[in-house]
Amino acid sequence: xxxxxxxSTYDLLRSRWAYLYLGFFLLFTAGFLYLxxxxxxxxxxxxxxxxxxxxxxxxxxxxxxxxxxxxxTELLLAQxxxxxxxxxxxxxxxxxxxxxxxxxxxGIPFLLYGxxxxxxxxxxMILLLNGVVLTFIFSGLAFWIGLRNDNRIRGxxxxxxxxxxxxxxxxxxxLLCLIVFREYPLDSxxxxxxxxxxxxxxRIMILLKLDISALMGYTGAVFQKFFGNGWGILLSTLxxxxxxxxxxxxxxxxxxxxxx
Amino acid sequence: MITCNNVQKAFGKNQVLQGIDLDFRESxxxxxxxxxxxxxxTTLIKSILGMVLPEQGSITxxxxxxxxxxxxxxxxxxxxxxxxxxxxxxxxxxxxMIKDIRPGASRDQELINxxxxxxxxxxxxxxxxGGTKQKVNITLAMMYDSPILIFDEPTSGLDPVxxxxxxxxIQEEKERGKLILVTTHIMQFVEEVADEIVFLLEGKTYFxxxxxxxxxxxxVDDLEAAIAGILREHPIVVASPDTTRRISANxxxxxxxxxxxxxxKA
Amino acid sequence: xxxxxxxxxxxxxxxxxxxxxPVAGKAVLAKAVTKADTGDxxxxxxxxxxxxxxxxxxxxxxIGIDFPEIDGQDQGEIMTxxxxxxxxxxxxxxxxxVSYLKDHSxxxxxxxxxxxxxxxxxxxxxxxIYLERVTNALxxxxxxxxxxxxxxSSGNGIHAWHCEELQIExxxxxxxxxxxxxxxxxxxxxxxxxxxxxxxxxxHFMFSxxxxxxxNKFAENGAGVAVMFSKFIDMRxxxxxxxxxxxxxxxxxxxxxxxxxxxxAFRQNTIAINIEGSTRITYRRNEFSRNGWAIKMAxxxxxxxxxxxxxxxxxxxxxxxxxxxxxxxxxxxxxxxxGYDLDKDGVGDVPHRPVKLFSYILDRTxxxxxxxxxxxxxxxxxxxxxxxxxxxxxxxxxxxxxxPFNYDHLQ
Numbered sequence: 001x002x003x004x005x006x007x008s009t010y011d012l013l014r015s016r017w018a019y020l021y022l023g024f025f026l027l028f029t030a031g032f033l034y035l036x037x038x039x040x041x042x043x044x045x046x047x048x049x050x051x052x053x054x055x056x057x058x059x060x061x062x063x064x065x066x067x068x069x070x071x072x073t074e075l076l077l078a079q080x081x082x083x084x085x086x087x088x089x090x091x092x093x094x095x096x097x098x099x100x101x102x103x104x105x106x107g108i109p110f111l112l113y114g115x116x117x118x119x120x121x122x123x124x125m126i127l128l129l130n131g132v133v134l135t136f137i138f139s140g141l142a143f144w145i146g147l148r149n150d151n152r153i154r155g156x157x158x159x160x161x162x163x164x165x166x167x168x169x170x171x172x173x174x175l176l177c178l179i180v181f182r183e184y185p186l187d188s189x190x191x192x193x194x195x196x197x198x199x200x201x202x203r204i205m206i207l208l209k210l211d212i213s214a215l216m217g218y219t220g221a222v223f224q225k226f227f228g229n230g231w232g233i234l235l236s237t238l239x240x241x242x243x244x245x246x247x248x249x250x251x252x253x254x255x256x257x258x259x260x
Numbered sequence: 261m262i263t264c265n266n267v268q269k270a271f272g273k274n275q276v277l278q279g280i281d282l283d284f285r286e287s288x289x290x291x292x293x294x295x296x297x298x299x300x301x302t303t304l305i306k307s308i309l310g311m312v313l314p315e316q317g318s319i320t321x322x323x324x325x326x327x328x329x330x331x332x333x334x335x336x337x338x339x340x341x342x343x344x345x346x347x348x349x350x351x352x353x354x355x356x357m358i359k360d361i362r363p364g365a366s367r368d369q370e371l372i373n374x375x376x377x378x379x380x381x382x383x384x385x386x387x388x389x390g391g392t393k394q395k396v397n398i399t400l401a402m403m404y405d406s407p408i409l410i411f412d413e414p415t416s417g418l419d420p421v422x423x424x425x426x427x428x429x430i431q432e433e434k435e436r437g438k439l440i441l442v443t444t445h446i447m448q449f450v451e452e453v454a455d456e457i458v459f460l461l462e463g464k465t466y467f468x469x470x471x472x473x474x475x476x477x478x479x480v481d482d483l484e485a486a487i488a489g490i491l492r493e494h495p496i497v498v499a500s501p502d503t504t505r506r507i508s509a510n511x512x513x514x515x516x517x518x519x520x521x522x523x524x525k526a
Numbered sequence: 527x528x529x530x531x532x533x534x535x536x537x538x539x540x541x542x543x544x545x546x547x548p549v550a551g552k553a554v555l556a557k558a559v560t561k562a563d564t565g566d567x568x569x570x571x572x573x574x575x576x577x578x579x580x581x582x583x584x585x586x587x588x589i590g591i592d593f594p595e596i597d598g599q600d601q602g603e604i605m606t607x608x609x610x611x612x613x614x615x616x617x618x619x620x621x622x623x624v625s626y627l628k629d630h631s632x633x634x635x636x637x638x639x640x641x642x643x644x645x646x647x648x649x650x651x652x653x654x655i656y657l658e659r660v661t662n663a664l665x666x667x668x669x670x671x672x673x674x675x676x677x678x679s680s681g682n683g684i685h686a687w688h689c690e691e692l693q694i695e696x697x698x699x700x701x702x703x704x705x706x707x708x709x710x711x712x713x714x715x716x717x718x719x720x721x722x723x724x725x726x727x728x729x730h731f732m733f734s735x736x737x738x739x740x741x742n743k744f745a746e747n748g749a750g751v752a753v754m755f756s757k758f759i760d761m762r763x764x765x766x767x768x769x770x771x772x773x774x775x776x777x778x779x780x781x782x783x784x785x786x787x788x789x790x791a792f793r794q795n796t797i798a799i800n801i802e803g804s805t806r807i808t809y810r811r812n813e814f815s816r817n818g819w820a821i822k823m824a825x826x827x828x829x830x831x832x833x834x835x836x837x838x839x840x841x842x843x844x845x846x847x848x849x850x851x852x853x854x855x856x857x858x859x860x861x862x863x864x865g866y867d868l869d870k871d872g873v874g875d876v877p878h879r880p881v882k883l884f885s886y887i888l889d890r891t892x893x894x895x896x897x898x899x900x901x902x903x904x905x906x907x908x909x910x911x912x913x914x915x916x917x918x919x920x921x922x923x924x925x926x927x928x929x930p931f932n933y934d935h936l937q
Contacts, residue, residue, distance in 0.1 A: 071344035078338035171902035215818040
């Protein structure tokens with residue numbers, strides 16, 4: 001698996017898409033740091049971008065990469081290698097390549113800015129960490145969708161739908177529930193709904209590390225209490241890990257039963 | 261070395277293999293697997309390689325059942341029908357990568373020389389012509405010197421010189437005592453290299469034996485004409501819509517209707 | 527013989543001057559006050575004076591040299607003035623001790639007028655300066671530092687109750703419950719003070735009318751300034767900075783009438799101005815930047831005029847929860863404004879809607895804040911902006927300014 005991983009990463013890191021992705025983050029981060037000079041503000045702007053872009057790019061890239069490397073995958077399948085090694089290796093290679101672009105693209109400008117001496121380093125770290133986790137989750141899900149659907153159009157459609165649901169529609173339904181059931185206590189529901197969706201969970205985890213959490217009033221206090229204690233941290237970590245584990249297990253399940 | 265026992269495989273409602281019983285025991289022999297499109301040639305080969313998982317029956321390679329195994333594949337060199345490689349790699353990078361993933365390649369330099377691939381080693385695979393890619397493909401498949409060789413349409417895209425090289429190579433391998441399976445549409449190629457043929461029709465083994473036996477059976481002296489004779493007796497059922505799922509991904513398969521008609525006319 | 531008291535000069539008109547030095551174990555200050563006559567001056571040299579309960583019962587001028595420390599040792603109130611025309615200057619009051627029954631303070635002035643409290647220091651004095659039924663007092667240049675405790679066991683820095691014509695200027699107050707507290711105080715001025723790091727409010731008005739506060743700075747307090755149940759309060763040129771926390775705001779207005787809020791700067795407050803029932807208030811030329819909410823109005827808010835303000839980069843500019851709106855928004859600069867100015871007169875050609883759909887929803891469903899900064903909320907706000915359906919139709923700025931006003935002088 002590690003060899004497949006190595007070559008997938010290597011292959012992807014040399015593609016122009018990876019450069020484009022890296023370049024975008026470099027420009028965006030450097031530009032914002034230069035214009036505002038305020039780490040907190042840049043972290044918020046980056047958060048907006050990362051929460052949308054990381055899942056979207058990971059999903060699109062994941063499905064594209066899967067379909068594009070299909071023939072090559074067949075070549076590998078005829079070699080004396082385990083199937084799971086091939087697909088896990090490719091998925092990890094993809095996730096690592098995208099994460100590298102993200103980490104370098106955001107990290108380099110911040111390092112040059114001198115983040116290591118800035119107290120905001122934790123905000124920055126949690127931002128990066130969440131971006132990386134989202135990349136892993138969504139490239140894994142996309143890979144799994146690709147593996148389950150040989151029809152490219154259908155695969156692309158499902159992948160976009162997945163992104164749309166997780167990044168946009170979920171929040172719409174969430175908000176609707178809050179409005180419809182506003183007569184009832186909704187703190188537990190809000191917490192549950194947030195922890196369940198990795199995009200929302202990442203958003204809240206970053207927000208709670210920022211000044212802006214003060215705007216969240218009573219609800220924010222409930223969140224802060226939850227995410228501040230051991231159970232909350234454990235539960236949210238478990239949720240994120242589960243979101244990574246589901247596609248990883250799914251890839252294995254489908255790969256072992258699929259004809260190529 | 262390879263045995264297939266009542267191998268059955270369906271894609272959706274389309275029963276592609278309907279109980280294949282075959283064994284390939286004799287080494288130093290070249291067997292051509294023939295049949296119209298959709299007769300299950302590639303499916304059979306992929307079942308042997310463990311890429312397709314049959315619903316029924318068993319396959320063994322070197323007396324080992326292949327189901328859910330992978331290590332047995334180190335005894336097989338496989339040339340896929342068409343290979344698309346990572347476009348950003350150069351030829352030499354791809355080779356060292358494959359060698360890294362599957363150690364034990366011993367003939368890569370020799371094959372590079374024979375196919376004249378040296379000038380292309382530093383080029384990106386995305387920039388190569390189809391024929392050159394096929395040469396790379398053959399080199400990758402054959403560099404391990406394994407006892408079993410499986411070629412799926414090895415001639416596609418090759419120029420006449422490379423074709424000669426390939427034929428010579430296959431003959432050499434045969435003489436070195438390898439078990440060789442080939443699928444192809446080029447009957448001339450079959451007549452030149454194959455010791456025997458396996459003719460698949462509608463998922464079953466219709467015929468197995470030397471080429472001459474088939475000719476005798478149909479009563480013509482031309483292999484192409486013999487096969488056309490068989491097909492005339494057995495009108496081909498056009499693939500049901502269920503197979504389109506499998507077919508659409510494969511560029512060569514998209515040409516099926518055309519090939520079918522050419523087969524019939526011949 | 528009073529070894530520590532030295533009579534320097536004596537003239538019938540000006541009064542005599544006494545110089546006082548500390549003597550261990552003796553209450554020299556109390557004794558000196560007893561000894562002195564009306565109009566005398568007490569010069570107190572630097573040193574430690576362990577005394578409390580000093581009562582000034584005649585007009586005196588008390589001047590400390592190099593801030594002599596008067597230490598109440600947590601025993602009770604240090605100095606109580608019960609005479610007119612008393613000046614207290616240059617002293618350092620220390621350690622009054624917390625009392626829950628009595629509002630002990632460093633210096634109390636009771637029922638008299640014309641007091642001057644100038645350039646003193648107060649540390650750990652529970653209440654710093656306590657003005658009780660005082661008319662015409664000047665409190666200036668004092669530095670009042672409390673020891674941070676919880677709200678219930680903290681006193682106020684400068685506490686005024688039932689007073690008239692006070693001038694509170696150039697003081698620095700920190701570490702108290704309220705920095706400056708006014709209850710039933712009329713016709714007074716609060717200017718050039720700094721009130722920061724107080725538990726509750728930097729400045730607090732209750733039932734006080736016709737007061738002015740200007741050029742003050744309120745930072746890092748539980749909330750900057752609270753004005754409650756008061757009329758005709760003038761608020762100008764103040765800075766409200768970083769009053770930031772879950773229940774924080776720069777300025778709280780509750781049941782007030784006829785106030786003017788001009789030329790103030792509100793930066794980085796959770797809520798810049800939180801309004802619960804206020805009428806006939808003018809908000810003009812204020813700078814609101816990077817606050818959570820710039821203006822949050824609840825309850826009956828009538829006839830308010832909001833004009834020529836800068837609203838820059840606030841998370842939400844305006845929240846209104848009343849259906850009736852007769853408040854006027856006109857000629858403000860809104861950084862959220864996306865309209866155009868074809869006739870180049872500096873005023874946008876299409877009106878601006880300062881109420882976002884999200885703020886409208888938040889007002890009804892506060893839990894929706896869990897979706898703060900989510901993509902969906904941004905989409906929702908955008909579509910509402912393009913075709914408004916929910917937000918109040920009559921809350922409009924018909925003359926949105928294209929360029930921000932230059933309020934740099936409000937630093």
